[in-house]
Amino acid sequence: MPRELSLAEIFQVAYYWETKILLTAVKLDLFSALSDRAFTTDDLATHRHLNVRALTVLMNALVAMRVLRKEEARYSNTGVGQKYLVKSSPEYVGHLLLLHDAEWAHWTGLEETVRTGRSPVTQHVFETDPEMGANVLAVLHRIGKESGPTLATRLDLQGAKQFLDLGGGAGTNAIAFCQAYPELNATVFDLPQTLTLTQKKIQEANLESRITLLPGNFHADSLGGPYDVVLMSDILHYQDGETNAALVRKVFDHLVGGGRLVLKDRFLDPSCTSPAWTTAFAVHILVNTECGQCFTSEEVRGWMNTAGLDPVTEIEPHAIVxxxxPKQEEGGHV
Ligand SMILES: C[S@@+](CC[C@H](N)C(=O)[O-])C[C@H]1O[C@@H](n2cnc3c(N)ncnc32)[C@H](O)[C@@H]1O
Known part of the structure; x- marks a missing residue:
């Protein structure tokens, strides 16, 4: 049984000040302004058309948070600020934080959402702001490049020839899988506006001859195939269970006999009260999607069983099913 929260921890969680201080500094792009030289707040306020009194208060807090340094009256980035929060840095993660900042307004409506069950959102970021969506996917791609090869090994795709990454984003997994399995060819299916980034990443990886792009809406359009393996990674939480069950049934028809569907997401325990991160993520999804949610592995297995997939196995707890x-089924009614 985990210990209860202390009063100090309750205050720490409830006082969200540092969260908004950091997000605002990223939104104002202060770290980029300090990337080459230290500034006094007088100079920086003039340079960026900001209010010097307010900027000084904000930047002093950023010093205490250890993302800025203050020497005499001049401010500069600390190592971590310089590495991750300067736009021109190859390791910039600010795009992810900018998405969270943009979603701040939705969080202020959480009380209303809990009263009515309705979120203020009707479309996700990949539909409403493709540029922000692509920026976020580019950061996730850089981070995902570390885990893609491990996932490729874990799934053991030996012998598979055709792989579909449904809602494949930047093509992170398609690239990692093709690099790990020389026999494999991949298709990345995604919204047309997302595939511009995907094409760039595939070119950078020199895999244009083995990875095909298929633009479309996976709820409405044909998925091509048939495929030996289909992956849906971080897709399920944008939709309700009924829609996901229908998508799983649809994918079933695009698999060869003996082919596999792999569902990867953040799954909850049957009690829905752990893992802790996922329970909070479920609230994030509640306010930031129209009808998305986090599911238990049991729910996900249920969709697969109903579609006719057998056996259904959990490859990684809370993450991969x-x-x-079955082989006796004739593959690919497409
Ligand atoms: C969170 S990203 C996941 C990307 C990738 N699968 C990964 O794990 O890194 C969700 C992806 O689903 C795509 N997507 C969302 N709705 C879609 C739809 N109706 N049809 C096709 N793609 C969609 C988005 O464009 C985005 O690339």
Missing amino acids: QGVR
Whole structure:
């Protein structure tokens, strides 16, 4: 049984000040302004058309938070600020933080959402702001490049020839899988506006001859195929269970006999009260999607069983479930 929260921890969680201080500094792009030289707040306020009194208060807090340094009256980035929060840095993660800042307004409506069950959102960022969506995917791609090869090994795709990454984003997994399995060819299916970034990443990886782009809406359009393996990674939480069950049924028809569907997301325990991160993520999804949610592995397995996948196995607790289309089925009714 985990210990209860202390009063100090309750205050720490409830006083969200540092969160908004950091997000605002990223939104104002203060770290980029300090990337080459230290500034006094007088100079920086003039340079950026900001209010010097307010900027000084904000920047002093950023010093205490250890993302800025103050020497005499001059401010500069600390190592971590310089590495991750300067736009021109190859390791910039600010795009992810900018998305969180943009979603701040939705969080202020959480009380209303809990009263009515309705979120203020009707479309996700990949539909409403493709540029921000692509920027976020580019950061996730850089981070995901570390985990893609491990996922490729874990899934053991030996012998598979055709792989579909449904809602494949920047193509992170398609690239990692093709690099790990020389026999494999991949298709990345995604919204047309997302695939501009995907194409760039595939070119950078020199895999244009083995990875095909398929633009479309996976709820409405044909998925091509048939495929030996289909992956849906971080897709399920944008939709309700009924829509996901229908999508799983649709994918079933695009698999060869013996082919596999792999569902990767953040799954909850049957009690829905852990893992702790995922329970908070579920609230984030509640306010930031129209009808998305986090699911338990049992719910996900249920969609797969109903679609006819058998066996269905959990490859990684709370994260990956795989179902196989039985061999006696004729593959690919497409
Ligand atoms: C969170 S990203 C996941 C990307 C990738 N699968 C990964 O794990 O890194 C969700 C992706 O789903 C795509 N997507 C969302 N709705 C879609 C739809 N109706 N049809 C096709 N793609 C969609 C988005 O464009 C985005 O690339």
